[in-house]
Amino acid sequence: MIEVKDVCYTYEAGTAMAVNAIDHITTTIPDGQFIGLIGHTGSGKSTFVQMLNGLIKCSSGQILYNGEDINAENYNRRQLRSHVGLVFQYPEHQLFETDILTDVMFGPKNLGLSEEECRSRAEQALYAVGFKERHFTQSPFDLSGGQKRRAAIAGVLAMKPEVLILDEPTAGLDPMGRDSILDLVSELNRTRNITIVLVSHSMEDVARYVDRIMVMNDGHFILDGPPTDIFVQVDKLEEVGLSAPEITYVLRKLKARGLDIDTNALTYEEAAEEILRHRSQLEALRTRE
Amino acid sequence: MIQIRNLIHDYLRRDEEGNVEGSHRAIDHVNLDVHPGEFIAILGHNGSGKSTLAKHINALLYPTEGTVVVDGMNTADEQNLWKIRQEAGMVFQNPDNQIIGQVVEEDVGFGPENMGVPTEEIWERVNESLRIVEIEHLRKKSPNRLSGGQKQRVSIAGVIAMHPKCIILDEPTAMLDPSGRKEVIRAARALNKVEDITIILITHYMEEAIYADRVFVMDEGRIAMQGTPREVFSDVDRMKELRLDVPQVTLLADELRRKGLDLPAGILTADELADALGLKEETDVRKQA
Amino acid sequence: MKEITLGQYYQTDSVLHRLDPRVKLIGTFCYIISLFIVNSWPGYVAAGIFLAVMILLSHVPFSYIVRGMKAIAFILTVTVLFNLFMTPGEPLVSFWKLTVTREGLSFAVKMAVRLVFLIIGSSLMTLTTTPTQLTNAMEDLMKPLKKLHVPVHEIAMMMSIALRFIPILMEETDKIQKAQMARGADFESKSIIQRVKSMVPILVPLFISAFRRANDLAMAMEARCYHGGEGRTRMKPLIYQRRDRIAYGVLAAFFCLCLSLRLLKF
Numbered sequence: 001m002i003e004v005k006d007v008c009y010t011y012e013a014g015t016a017m018a019v020n021a022i023d024h025i026t027t028t029i030p031d032g033q034f035i036g037l038i039g040h041t042g043s044g045k046s047t048f049v050q051m052l053n054g055l056i057k058c059s060s061g062q063i064l065y066n067g068e069d070i071n072a073e074n075y076n077r078r079q080l081r082s083h084v085g086l087v088f089q090y091p092e093h094q095l096f097e098t099d100i101l102t103d104v105m106f107g108p109k110n111l112g113l114s115e116e117e118c119r120s121r122a123e124q125a126l127y128a129v130g131f132k133e134r135h136f137t138q139s140p141f142d143l144s145g146g147q148k149r150r151a152a153i154a155g156v157l158a159m160k161p162e163v164l165i166l167d168e169p170t171a172g173l174d175p176m177g178r179d180s181i182l183d184l185v186s187e188l189n190r191t192r193n194i195t196i197v198l199v200s201h202s203m204e205d206v207a208r209y210v211d212r213i214m215v216m217n218d219g220h221f222i223l224d225g226p227p228t229d230i231f232v233q234v235d236k237l238e239e240v241g242l243s244a245p246e247i248t249y250v251l252r253k254l255k256a257r258g259l260d261i262d263t264n265a266l267t268y269e270e271a272a273e274e275i276l277r278h279r280s281q282l283e284a285l286r287t288r289e
Numbered sequence: 290m291i292q293i294r295n296l297i298h299d300y301l302r303r304d305e306e307g308n309v310e311g312s313h314r315a316i317d318h319v320n321l322d323v324h325p326g327e328f329i330a331i332l333g334h335n336g337s338g339k340s341t342l343a344k345h346i347n348a349l350l351y352p353t354e355g356t357v358v359v360d361g362m363n364t365a366d367e368q369n370l371w372k373i374r375q376e377a378g379m380v381f382q383n384p385d386n387q388i389i390g391q392v393v394e395e396d397v398g399f400g401p402e403n404m405g406v407p408t409e410e411i412w413e414r415v416n417e418s419l420r421i422v423e424i425e426h427l428r429k430k431s432p433n434r435l436s437g438g439q440k441q442r443v444s445i446a447g448v449i450a451m452h453p454k455c456i457i458l459d460e461p462t463a464m465l466d467p468s469g470r471k472e473v474i475r476a477a478r479a480l481n482k483v484e485d486i487t488i489i490l491i492t493h494y495m496e497e498a499i500y501a502d503r504v505f506v507m508d509e510g511r512i513a514m515q516g517t518p519r520e521v522f523s524d525v526d527r528m529k530e531l532r533l534d535v536p537q538v539t540l541l542a543d544e545l546r547r548k549g550l551d552l553p554a555g556i557l558t559a560d561e562l563a564d565a566l567g568l569k570e571e572t573d574v575r576k577q578a
Numbered sequence: 579m580k581e582i583t584l585g586q587y588y589q590t591d592s593v594l595h596r597l598d599p600r601v602k603l604i605g606t607f608c609y610i611i612s613l614f615i616v617n618s619w620p621g622y623v624a625a626g627i628f629l630a631v632m633i634l635l636s637h638v639p640f641s642y643i644v645r646g647m648k649a650i651a652f653i654l655t656v657t658v659l660f661n662l663f664m665t666p667g668e669p670l671v672s673f674w675k676l677t678v679t680r681e682g683l684s685f686a687v688k689m690a691v692r693l694v695f696l697i698i699g700s701s702l703m704t705l706t707t708t709p710t711q712l713t714n715a716m717e718d719l720m721k722p723l724k725k726l727h728v729p730v731h732e733i734a735m736m737m738s739i740a741l742r743f744i745p746i747l748m749e750e751t752d753k754i755q756k757a758q759m760a761r762g763a764d765f766e767s768k769s770i771i772q773r774v775k776s777m778v779p780i781l782v783p784l785f786i787s788a789f790r791r792a793n794d795l796a797m798a799m800e801a802r803c804y805h806g807g808e809g810r811t812r813m814k815p816l817i818y819q820r821r822d823r824i825a826y827g828v829l830a831a832f833f834c835l836c837l838s839l840r841l842l843k844f
Contacts, residue, residue: 041437078762081760081761088753088757093783093787094758106758107761110764146335155761159761171464172464174335201466243467247538250562253563257569257571258568259566268537268541271541272548282550285567371803371805381798386794389738389742391742398813399802402812406811408811447802448802
């Protein structure tokens with residue numbers, strides 16, 4: 001569990017250009033949750049997630065991981081980074097070894113594990129993201145964009161994190177690549193009970209998968225709750241340059257034009273069910289014509 | 290404007306000594322005509338050959354077989370090279386890797402400088418281009434300080450300053466956030482509508498293809514589907530087979546049709562769905578209320 | 579890295595900003611030479627006044643310039659201390675094994691003044707001139723070398739592209755370093771071998787990225803009809819104005835003053 005207590009982060013502190021990138025945030029990330037962290041570019045979301053694994057030290061406030069202050073003098077932050085894994089944007093840009101197995105072993109090796117342990121962790125991680133044994137000796141630079149990204153995610157997974165943070169893992173991928181990454185992340189959450197924080201600026205991406213959405217703007221959370229609660233507040237989302245999923249707008253349009261439906265559906269399948277519940281009303285409309 | 294006949298492009302794989310080891314067919318017998326003033330969208334997942342196709346139009350790649358004719362000029366004819374590149378401008382995916390100047394206006398002037406346009410006219414062209422994409426206020430800024438959407442508009446302005454008849458945008462939005470994406474698409478549409486420039490938009494976001502006059506879907510180097518957006522998107526099954534997205538509202542209508550509602554194919558907007566469902570006009574609903 | 583403001587272009591409007599970059603380039607060159615010509619206090623005072631006037635004309639806040647100096651404060655201190663203790667001569671004070679001599683003191687102070695003037699003087703040029711103007715000026719000033727088949731245009735273009743990509747690559751280095759730290763990499767290790775080894779996971783991705791960018795950029799430049807310097811026109815050609823001629827005059831006067839101070843042994 002991660003507890004964030006009244007945390008601030010200031011860029012260029014002490015100068016005229018000081019900017020509060022993170023502005024008094026207090027929140028809790030319980031174990032096993034799948035969180036979507038949404039905000040537009042520059043809202044502070046990337047800064048926030050880097051604070052969670054100690055890459056950026058907060059200017060004030062406290063961050064506790066399983067009850068311990070991660071910014072305490074003698075706290076082992078390198079160890080922390082294996083528990084709280086962070087996958088950066090375009091993670092494939094960090095691949096550097098000659099084959100993907102060795103590259104994925106980089107993380108475990110840094111933890112000081114034995115060669116066999118590193119190898120077995122790396123193999124498990126690669127299987128988990130969908131690679132077969134014959135791929136292991138391939139150069140990371142010969143893979144396709146989506147494959148590279150999965151190899152990079154395996155590099156963090158091999159450290160066996162309890163919390164996995166992904167900063168816009170679908171950026172630049174086509175729909176096929178995007179779906180396969182999101183399915184993978186969702187599976188890690190369900191089958192391994194890894195806590196997931198998925199950073200994104202797309203509601204569409206997260207609506208289907210997450211338990212909880214946190215909306216960030218100007219360095220603090222303006223909305224926090226289950227997806228259905230968030231998407232009701234379309235006006236508030238639009239105010240900060242975000243939008244609800246497309247399906248929400250479709251349902252609101254139908255409602256505005258007189259169909260008395262609930263606009264909470266998150267997927268088109270749910271929306272279809274909701275509309276079909278009003279079949280009698282629709283048929284009445286047609287016969288009247 | 291553009292005639293592509295039986296285009297084939299093979300990428301050659303070479304071993305370390307430079308001998309040809311094998312080849313990969315990226316474009317396979319493509320025929321495509323683009324008429325002056327049209328807005329064309331080319332959809333397809335990564336590796337479908339759409340970027341390779343685009344680079345042929347700008348004479349950055351040459352056909353292995355077949356011909357590409359731009360405004361009456363064959364791209365294989367070296368004499369036409371600079372004329373073709375001036376007439377068919379190109380905007381690439383990564384905004385950072387195509388801006389040469391260190392100040393916005395200087396970058397916009399780069400193309401005309403290369404073409405040997407007299408100084409005074411360069412300024413006229415730069416002013417005009419900045420105005421068209423609405424970034425006059427950024428003219429003195431360093432490109433490093435701009436958002437992704439702004440950077441791509443600088444790239445577009447840089448192409449406009451060359452006075453092209455046609456602009457090819459090769460996944461210009463793949464690395465942008467939603468608001469940046471909207472910015473770029475708005476600019477592209479305005480160019481088409483107001484300046485009457487032929488636009489070829491290559492993308493994997495289907496919501497950007499909706500505005501096109503015609504859509505081509507590529508798969509494994511061939512044109513798998515073509516037609517108006519409505520014609521293409523209404524074939525939901527085929528689109529899913531090609532691992533592409535379809536607008537949520539089209540999916541919803543498709544789902545409703547499967548569940549027995551009598552709806553026409555090819556619904557692209559919420560209003561169209563409401564009409565098809567027989568709902569009243571929004572104004573009528575308000576009057577009643 | 580963000581703290582280094584030394585010589586980064588400061589956007590404002592001033593006479594110095596509007597001056598032809600060739601004047602500023604030659605001017606800075608002359609100023610540096612004059613600092614080594616003068617070797618007496620009146621000379622330093624003259625150089626100081628000249629610099630003060632330039633700073634006033636530049637409209638760049640003095641505090642901004644001073645802040646930039648912090649980056650080189652260490653080198654400056656070492657140089658001064660070195661001169662202070664290592665110059666033989668008449669002892670003034672001595673403690674432990676170190677002796678300060680009269681000559682040492684005078685030499686150290688002169689050296690400090692010279693260095694500070696030199697750095698402020700040259701950073702004043704880059705503060706008031708965009709890198710593009712600077713490369714254009716260099717291209718123009720080096721034009722005679724073209725006859726000797728020196729690729730002047732290409733050198734200038736390379737410099738200008740390098741300047742554009744340095745901030746991007748610095749940011750990228752920072753990102754890669756953090757990403758490898760997230761995979762447990764340790765960059766604070768003490769031994770040098772360990773440190774060099776730990777650079778590999780940063781350098782390999784960085785080079786790959788740089789090559790990819792170079793490739794993309796080359797294609798983008800070709801797509802915009804770039805084909806070398808031949809037949810190219812300029813959006814901002816360098817043309818001398820009246821103020822530039824006046825500036826050359828002022829410069830010549832200052833240079834003569836420094837020269838005469840030296841020759842007349844003031």
